[in-house]
Amino acid sequence: MATVSVREVAARAGVSVGTVSNVLNRPAKVSPATVERVQAAISDLGFVRNDAARQLRAGRSRSIGLVVLDVANPFFTDVARGAEDRAAEEGLTLLLGNSDENIDRESAYLDLFEEQRVHGVLISPLGEVGDRLVRLRARGTPTVLVDRQTADHSFSSVAVDDVAGGHLAAKHLVSIGRTRIAFVGGPQGIRQVADRLEGARQAVREHPNVSLEVISTESLSVLQGRFVGEQLRARNPADRPDAVFAANDLLAIGVLQALSMLGDVRVPEDVALIGYDDIAFAAAAIVPLSSIRQPSALIGHTAVDLLLREAAGGDDFVHEQIEFQPELIVRDSTGG
Amino acid sequence: MATVSVREVAARAGVSVGTVSNVLNRPAKVSPATVERVQAAISDLGFVRNDAARQLRAGRSRSIGLVVLDVANPFFTDVARGAEDRAAEEGLTLLLGNSDENIDRESAYLDLFEEQRVHGVLISPLGEVGDRLVRLRARGTPTVLVDRQTADHSFSSVAVDDVAGGHLAAKHLVSIGRTRIAFVGGPQGIRQVADRLEGARQAVREHPNVSLEVISTESLSVLQGRFVGEQLRARNPADRPDAVFAANDLLAIGVLQALSMLGDVRVPEDVALIGYDDIAFAAAAIVPLSSIRQPSALIGHTAVDLLLREAAGGDDFVHEQIEFQPELIVRDSTGG
DNA sequence: CACGTTCTCTGAAACGATTCATCCCTCACT
């Protein structure tokens, strides 16, 4: 019951603590007979390495931190999976933090990760990349932005071109003949939202007869989507947009629930609908949902990769920006 | 750039390291003037506490570990959220591990958590509760089973009565006049699957004219469900079941995609379909999905609660089994 | 004025694994 340390193991096996440590970390340097004796002592005593002591000595932990905007969004769990797989290849553990689009929670996770002396941090940051991240990196924690990049290339990042994605979505809606488009998303402080909207604006600008209405939401959840859907449904049909571009699939599914399940507004006949992320559930929605696909697992995978390079590269590492292109997936919700 | 420790902070503020520690942990014990001086030194130097050293001294970390079967399953992310919220109230962090229904990964996470000296472990274990968990607890890490309980009451647990849930689902299918029911799920080693099937068996046994076919899957994913759906679709309609009870909603959604999106088998007319967990996407499925609801966030919340009690209680704590009752949610996929 | 209290602050001793300079043996070779 009392805690077992290397010291007890050493005593039991009749060797020094240094040898026990060698058995644990460099068994090749120890004679087979000794290895066996030490291992017997370890299992007899039920010895379990103390990671805190290990880390203290090593200076850095063997894990990397990932802060996402919303764990309930399958897009981010996919990213996390990709990252976890890549991290596992390197013997690293992934610590997952959920900021829930809340700046205080984001900050709390960063503090935590920094105190833990993680190998590095992957983050899908809220709002602008602030002091907080600059300081974090300056103090020695490599940092890579996920699903987001900075204009000034001061951080490494793995992202998808959200402006292009927004453009793709809006252009598609226009191409099927819609002229009164509504963009649903928010808060605007989230860069992904702002970029997707910007892309949509660009696409609309190319067609003088097409209008774009912006409906802001408090967050990117199914619930918020349903709320917006209710409002649209309550409108006079003439005032209703004939197409909705939702900033992500969760919102789109919420809108869809409100419009379609309650029956009177038809998708896509009355209102075409497109989401963003192409989560697994989009294809199975009540009306299969058109969406903009991002290579989510690949993003996570690549981000860890880049983080490792950044960590190895030292101070003079040239920050790298990797950008993937989004892909339009057409399903029934936009005609098909 | 060089790592800043309490020692440097102390020197800069002209106090001893003990005082710095007091400022950090018990500021009330230190005179306001000193507190201010130390805090100035901390921010000047950019000092960040080393958590490893803290933990080493403390003996235990301030986090608890949660091992789930599948992070891609919204049910488990909901459980995680509930757990995280409750943990945060106590100033504890939640470490989320994903066993992916793989015994080696489960084991790796348990090792990791034990080396980290976590406050306790919540786990939705694969297969039988083995030696591994017994040893873990014996060595001093409180453990609570999630979504699962042991027959012999040797562990504390928070669960939902899966037999009752299975019974509820099958009885419902019978009540809408279905007589050839297929249970889709697997592997059977997962207790939740076995219990839900057992409940279904019991319900079917009460009706001599109703048959139950078991279709095993390798995992509980959308993909596996789609695979089963394809098979059902390929069958001669006469050989097809007239109702499917899927062991969870992911499977059900997969089955639904295969049957319904490809058009020729109608849900619920030809085949009624019910899932399990009532995840948020069930209501928005192409045919809104009937399901068995579990109070997911509450499960997580309660599990942390129980873990804390178990940790405080010491060796003589009487393990407690908490069981919630599932609830039938009827939607279009079973007639409605 | 002496004495007990209260308030601040001190600094050395843990916590447990890892590292590294060092020592002890063997063994091979001249």
Place this chain on the structure above:
DNA sequence: AGTGAGGGATGAATCGTTTCAGAGAACGTG
């Protein structure tokens, strides 16, 4: 026999924080 090389093992020092017994100073009280 003497020398050098090299495999094996040693154990003190180290990482950074917290704790705790106790030292001083300041204050009030009889």
